[in-house]
Amino acid sequence: MSLVLIVLPILAGAALFLVPRTDRTVSRATGCIVAAVTFLLPLIAGGDGSITARWLSRPFTASLHFAWDGISLWLVLLLALCTFCAVLATNMGQTRTMVALLLLLEGSMMGLFTARDILVFALFWDLMLLPPFFALIGWGEHRETAWRFLIYNFSGGLLLLLATAAFGVLYGSTDVIGGAGHALVGGWATWIFAGFAIAFAVKTPLFPLHTWMPATYADTPPPMVSVVSAVQSKAGLYGFLVIALPFMSAAMAQWRWIFIVVSLISLLYGAYIALVQTDSKRIVAYSSLSHLGLIMLAIFTQNTIAIEGALVYIVAHGLFSAALFLILGYVEQREDTRSLTRLGGLGKVNPMLAGALTIAALGALGLPGLAGFVGELVILTGVFGAGYFWPALIALIPIVIASAYMLRLLQDIINGPEVKDIPQRPDLTWIEGFAVAPLLAALVVLGVYPHAVTATVAALFGAHSL
Amino acid sequence: VITNPYTTQDWVAVAPLFIAGGVALIVLLADLLARRYANRYVSIGIGLAGLIAAGAYAAASYGQPPHNAFGGGFILGGFSIVLEEIIIVSAIFSLVLYGGIGREDRVAGATALMLWSTAGAMLMAGAANLMTIFLGLELLSLGLYCLCGLADRPTARESSLKYLILSSTASGFLLFGMAMLFGATGSVTLASLTSPAAASNPLYWMGGGLFLVGLAFKLSLVPFHVWSPDVYEGAPLPVTAYMSVVTKAATLAVFARFAYAAAAPGSSNALLIPFFIIAGISMIAGNLGMLAQTDMKRLLAYSGIAQIGYIVAALAGGTPLGVRYAIYYLVAYMFMNLGAFAVVALLSTDKEEGSRIVSFHGLAQRRPVLAAAMTLFLLALAGFPPTAGFLGKILILSTNVNAGFPWLAGLLIAGTAISLYAYFKIIRLMYDRHAPPQASAAARAPLAYAGVAICAAFILVMTFYPYTPSNVLPLVK
Numbered sequence: 001m002s003l004v005l006i007v008l009p010i011l012a013g014a015a016l017f018l019v020p021r022t023d024r025t026v027s028r029a030t031g032c033i034v035a036a037v038t039f040l041l042p043l044i045a046g047g048d049g050s051i052t053a054r055w056l057s058r059p060f061t062a063s064l065h066f067a068w069d070g071i072s073l074w075l076v077l078l079l080a081l082c083t084f085c086a087v088l089a090t091n092m093g094q095t096r097t098m099v100a101l102l103l104l105l106e107g108s109m110m111g112l113f114t115a116r117d118i119l120v121f122a123l124f125w126d127l128m129l130l131p132p133f134f135a136l137i138g139w140g141e142h143r144e145t146a147w148r149f150l151i152y153n154f155s156g157g158l159l160l161l162l163a164t165a166a167f168g169v170l171y172g173s174t175d176v177i178g179g180a181g182h183a184l185v186g187g188w189a190t191w192i193f194a195g196f197a198i199a200f201a202v203k204t205p206l207f208p209l210h211t212w213m214p215a216t217y218a219d220t221p222p223p224m225v226s227v228v229s230a231v232q233s234k235a236g237l238y239g240f241l242v243i244a245l246p247f248m249s250a251a252m253a254q255w256r257w258i259f260i261v262v263s264l265i266s267l268l269y270g271a272y273i274a275l276v277q278t279d280s281k282r283i284v285a286y287s288s289l290s291h292l293g294l295i296m297l298a299i300f301t302q303n304t305i306a307i308e309g310a311l312v313y314i315v316a317h318g319l320f321s322a323a324l325f326l327i328l329g330y331v332e333q334r335e336d337t338r339s340l341t342r343l344g345g346l347g348k349v350n351p352m353l354a355g356a357l358t359i360a361a362l363g364a365l366g367l368p369g370l371a372g373f374v375g376e377l378v379i380l381t382g383v384f385g386a387g388y389f390w391p392a393l394i395a396l397i398p399i400v401i402a403s404a405y406m407l408r409l410l411q412d413i414i415n416g417p418e419v420k421d422i423p424q425r426p427d428l429t430w431i432e433g434f435a436v437a438p439l440l441a442a443l444v445v446l447g448v449y450p451h452a453v454t455a456t457v458a459a460l461f462g463a464h465s466l
Numbered sequence: 467v468i469t470n471p472y473t474t475q476d477w478v479a480v481a482p483l484f485i486a487g488g489v490a491l492i493v494l495l496a497d498l499l500a501r502r503y504a505n506r507y508v509s510i511g512i513g514l515a516g517l518i519a520a521g522a523y524a525a526a527s528y529g530q531p532p533h534n535a536f537g538g539g540f541i542l543g544g545f546s547i548v549l550e551e552i553i554i555v556s557a558i559f560s561l562v563l564y565g566g567i568g569r570e571d572r573v574a575g576a577t578a579l580m581l582w583s584t585a586g587a588m589l590m591a592g593a594a595n596l597m598t599i600f601l602g603l604e605l606l607s608l609g610l611y612c613l614c615g616l617a618d619r620p621t622a623r624e625s626s627l628k629y630l631i632l633s634s635t636a637s638g639f640l641l642f643g644m645a646m647l648f649g650a651t652g653s654v655t656l657a658s659l660t661s662p663a664a665a666s667n668p669l670y671w672m673g674g675g676l677f678l679v680g681l682a683f684k685l686s687l688v689p690f691h692v693w694s695p696d697v698y699e700g701a702p703l704p705v706t707a708y709m710s711v712v713t714k715a716a717t718l719a720v721f722a723r724f725a726y727a728a729a730a731p732g733s734s735n736a737l738l739i740p741f742f743i744i745a746g747i748s749m750i751a752g753n754l755g756m757l758a759q760t761d762m763k764r765l766l767a768y769s770g771i772a773q774i775g776y777i778v779a780a781l782a783g784g785t786p787l788g789v790r791y792a793i794y795y796l797v798a799y800m801f802m803n804l805g806a807f808a809v810v811a812l813l814s815t816d817k818e819e820g821s822r823i824v825s826f827h828g829l830a831q832r833r834p835v836l837a838a839a840m841t842l843f844l845l846a847l848a849g850f851p852p853t854a855g856f857l858g859k860i861l862i863l864s865t866n867v868n869a870g871f872p873w874l875a876g877l878l879i880a881g882t883a884i885s886l887y888a889y890f891k892i893i894r895l896m897y898d899r900h901a902p903p904q905a906s907a908a909a910r911a912p913l914a915y916a917g918v919a920i921c922a923a924f925i926l927v928m929t930f931y932p933y934t935p936s937n938v939l940p941l942v943k
Binding site for chain 1: 787834845849850851852856861863865867868872879882886887890893894897898899930932
């Protein structure tokens with residue numbers, strides 16, 4: 001069953017290239033149906049949708065093995081939801097091509113999140129880089145952005161490949177994700193972990209490997225960037241959770257302080273830059289750097305509560321960053337600018353748009369009642385409870401700064417004096433509204449009932465649930 | 467009474483060579499008779515039929531126990547048959563391309579030369595003594611010297627002459643090395659080089675070194691690679707496609723046999739490690755060289771230098787799996803390289819402007835299917851999934867880690883990272899929406915389209931069905 005999640009979007013995406021270039025309706029309808037099917041399938045089908053076929057038997061065993069249990073399920077749902085919203089929000093020149101790329105991206109990332117084999121994981125890891133690359137060469141404003149994105153991420157992917165090969169040779173099999181395998185032992189384990197960790201850190205991204213990210217997020221069209229920032233950036237975190245944590249926890253502990261320090265630097269640095277940027281997309285990009293640093297910190301404390309919080313925050317960040325990028329896309333489409341200095345007073349003319357932006361931004365700054373707050377709170381509790389007093393304290397600072405830059409974003413776009421030389425544009429159409437509504441609704445639901453997510457981690461890693 | 471020392475089985479082993487070589491004569495004869503009619507199709511048709519017959523005949527012996535034909539001169543076994551098939555398939559592709567874009571009055575000659583070269587390459591695939599190795603190599607090269615000059619551009623003459631001079635030099639090294647190896651061991655068969663006494667003889671070391679230098683020349687490994695971009699650029703496009711696979715596959719067969727079976731015990735590492743080091747350097751230097759190219763043929767020449775480095779790396783450590791993965795990657799390389807050349811050929815007119823990189827600018831607007839196919843081939847060359855290039859690299863990396871050559875794996879990763887820009891530069895050009903309109907050459911080669919489709923299909927299928935032949939060892943009996 002889980003194969004449907006991968007094959008259906010990829011086939012549909014490829015088939016869309018047969019539709020005329022100027023088409024809008026057919027491609028968006030197809031995209032929405034496919035995304036909806038991939039969202040509902042795991043919920044309706046139940047079970048773990050496991051499917052497996054032997055791929056390699058030498059030099060190590062590898063299987064085309066897919067399933068959607070545990071942590072995967074949350075990322076699968078998040079991905080399907082974000083794709084649905086992004087397809088619905090796509091309204092641009094070359095809509096057909098964008099929707100096709102979104103579906104290809106969904107299929108490749110479904111493969112990544114449902115893979116139960118590290119080699120399959122590595123295959124989809126590289127594959128998911130292609131749709132954003134094509135989006136960047138098609139729509140990007142700067143030629144070098146596409147190169148930076150590709151070269152950074154694919155170099156990470158190559159390290160992942162080398163680490164996977166070494167893992168397979170030492171372990172005898174790569175068909176291990178989600179299984180009850182023993183930990184990797186031997187002197188090589190720490191270097192294999194380093195290979196995985198660098199690849200994951202580039203993708204997340206983590207300071208100082210983040211320099212591809214702001215430009216990529218700013219240059220990629222809103223529908224694509226909403227999925228990339230909401231879900232693709234979670235691939236590295238997911239990798240830490242399902243590959244590094246179960247199999248290389250000793251090596252993780254060995255590298256712990258290095259990662260805790262760079263996570264804290266990412267947290268502080270991202271928040272500080274977000275405070276001074278004037279490009280609205282870049283503000284959200286840097287805030288992502290900061291937020292994902294917090295998740296990384298949680299993972300590296302290797303504490304169950306912190307990891308429960310991390311998973312909640314992974315989903316929450318996906319929801320609000322997808323919503324933010326989509327809404328900022330609407331703003332850019334109307335006002336033709338992303339610069340905070342040129343925007344202002346949208347609250348008066350576009351109240352619906354302003355309302356949606358407010359909810360998303362409040363989610364990002366961690367307003368109690370929304371999912372972001374729960375994630376931050378649980379992470380900090382876990383980090384503190386695990387005995388990391390100073391890291392927890394330092395991590396608190398950027399959470400406060402987050403309020404400052406998110407409110408600044410709101411204030412400069414929604415309030416403030418109306419900018420006169422920009423022509424007035426209509427408020428959200430019902431389709432545009434409907435495209436962000438599910439994300440915002442999910443943000444509220446998870447904020448009130450986070451237990452659904454935390455139970456997953458508790459089931460996987462033992463210990464008590466919240 | 468003169469008794470015939472050779473058995474029927476010996477002749478069966480080399481029959482595919484004779485088929486290929488004999489059909490070349492028929493091509494020439496048919497050309498005399500059919501010159502006024504559809505000369506192009508007659509020559510290509512006969513040539514293809516001959517190659518297919520040779521391939522089918524060779525395939526029929528697959529699975530039988532290895533046979534030492536002609537007293538150890540030629541070994542018929544899993545390895546030689548697989549290599550022969552690789553060579554034949556590449557020759558078929560190249561002939562198809564030549565039929566599409568070659569000049570009418572040259573088709574017959576080119577077909578015959580290509581068939582003879584193919585016979586030489588097939589001889590190398592099974593050659594197990596120094597004499598047959600040299601015989602095969604010279605037969606392969608002689609045909610290629612002429613083929614390289616078969617174009618109207620001045621660079622064709624440069625290409626031909628350069629290849630003649632440099633390749634002869636390499637043959638000189640090879641021959642001198644062979645003479646010393648013979649002096650050290652008193653035998654020309656590769657199997658007898660394994661005698662422990664040989665390792666203590668300085669002649670063996672010098673001979674082995676010179677022999678490997680000669681092979682490195684033919685494989686165009688750094689620092690013996692400078693001829694290949696120039697020769698590739700000047701030669702007609704189908705000939706370039708042919709050389710990029712057949713010469714390398716045949717030389718690789720010789721190297722594999724030498725490395726796996728013939729190097730004296732104890733000496734093997736010390737003698738071969740420099741070879742693996744230059745393979746590692748080739749991965750870096752070849753990919754670096756690609757970055758600045760503006761001509762597809764030169765770009766693919768540098769790409770080939772690096773790709774051969776990967777394949778040689780698979781043989782490091784002499785593991786039984788290594789040779790199978792080398793074959794896997796060689797087959798993958800054949801399909802991706804020939805596919806890329808076929809796309810270039812489909813964009814070319816007689817003057818071969820299609821090989822300039824600018825002719826790919828905005829290709830996705832003009833020929834979307836062709837652009838998609840080219841993207842797949844470039845992704846495969848770069849080692850991107852879901853292509854055989856990706857899986858091939860994983861297999862090579864794991865043999866390297868397994869055999870204790872992690873540094874080769876590291877160089878492979880570094881080289882691949884460098885190659886990324888060069889391959890994706892073309893992809894970006896093809897999908898550039900702001901490309902100036904330009905006329906596309908009218909393709910008149912339906913077979914070449916079929917070739918592109920076949921290459922693309924194999925690259926995808928091989929990823930998920932990574933079949934490698936299990937009966938390739940032993941390489942020498």
